[in-house]
Every structure is written in C-alpha cells, then in structure tokens.
Amino acid sequence: MSKTSIIVMVLGGIAAAAAVDAYVNAITGEPAGADAGDAEMVAMGRQVYAAHCADCHGADLEGQPDWRRRLPDGTLPAPPHDASGHTWHHSDRMLFDYTKLGGGALAPPGFKSAMPGLGEVLSDTEIWAVLAFIKSRWPAAIQTRQERLNKRQ
Structure with a gap:
C-alpha cells in the first residue's frame, strides 16, 4: 500500500x-467536548464547579496545598486546575472520563485515587461545562497546547 x-x-x-x-x-x-469559547457553557460550568468541585480543587482552581505529596492514606491531594497544575496536560476526553468514572477507574494498577466518579451526580453536559469553565481560565498558550492533545485523539 x-x-x-x-x-x-x-x-x-x-x-x-x-x-x-x-x-x-x-x-x-x-456537547461533544469542552468549548471554552462558549459563554453559556462556561457560565454553567462555573456554577457546577462551585457546587461540586471547589471544595476539593479550590474556588480559584488552586487545588489543595502540597498536592504532589501523598497523604498518609496513599492518595494525593486534589491538584490545581489552573495553569500551575497538570489538567491541561490531558485531552478533553480523558478529563471527561476521569471526572465521570473517577480516578480509580482509569488509574494504573497500584495507584490510589481520591477522585470520586461524578457520573451519578452530574450529567454529561454538566461535566463538559465544568471542563469548559476550567479551560476558560487558562492562558491562551496553554489552551492552544491542550487543544493539540484533543486533535490527536
């Protein structure tokens, strides 16, 4: 060929x-993805994030202190979703699945995650909206870099 x-x-x-x-x-x-340019989606995501995510990940997406160091139970603190974290290192699809199914469902063997699956609590639309809100807070260069990951999937 x-x-x-x-x-x-x-x-x-x-x-x-x-x-x-x-x-x-x-x-x-x-929605088929998280559109940070969709003002309606971002507004919905802001509300859903405040109600379901901010307790762990911070009202300003800052995460929990010392988020790279394991806790006594073997889990990691909630990471930031702003530019200082690693959320933007992952595709929208991976972030969606991680949020919907929980960290344990996608983690490699032996990795202990405290991230619960929110698929029973949030609709798919709400999950995409939260991701759109998070992405809307990233600098343009990071949004562009993360979008390249989406195109590879």
Whole structure:
C-alpha cells in the first residue's frame, strides 16, 4: 500500500469519526467536548464547579496545598486546575472520563485515587461545562497546547 493511500485512509477515518461525533451530538443534544469559547457553557460550568468541585480543587482552581505529596492514606491531594497544575496536560476526553468514572477507574494498577466518579451526580453536559469553565481560565498558550492533545485523539 502506498504512503498516499495510507494518508487518505487515516484522513478518511478522522473525518468519519468527526462526523459520527457531530451526529451523536445532534441527536442527543450533548456537547461533544469542552468549548471554552462558549459563554453559556462556561457560565454553567462555573456554577457546577462551585457546587461540586471547589471544595476539593479550590474556588480559584488552586487545588489543595502540597498536592504532589501523598497523604498518609496513599492518595494525593486534589491538584490545581489552573495553569500551575497538570489538567491541561490531558485531552478533553480523558478529563471527561476521569471526572465521570473517577480516578480509580482509569488509574494504573497500584495507584490510589481520591477522585470520586461524578457520573451519578452530574450529567454529561454538566461535566463538559465544568471542563469548559476550567479551560476558560487558562492562558491562551496553554489552551492552544491542550487543544493539540484533543486533535490527536
């Protein structure tokens, strides 16, 4: 198979995945991602974050003190979601799944996470909105870098 054929197949697969994602979004009304440029989504996310996330991750997304050092129970304190943390090192899909399913569901063997799954508490739309709110608080350069991760998925 030629290099051109492989490129065409890969691009076709990406286009098909994007079309399916758009179709599912149109049918379900659920957003397909966290759009930091959508003022309505960001406003909803701000409210949901304040009600369900700020107790651990901080009202200003600052996280808990000394968040890189394990606690006596083996878990890590809640990390910041601002530019000083590592949230932006992950794709929207990974962040969505981590929030919905909880840290334990996605962690490697032996990793102990205190992050609960919020899928029973928040709708998918609310989770995407929280992520949009968090992303809206990042500097433009970090938003751009994180968006590259989304395009790779």
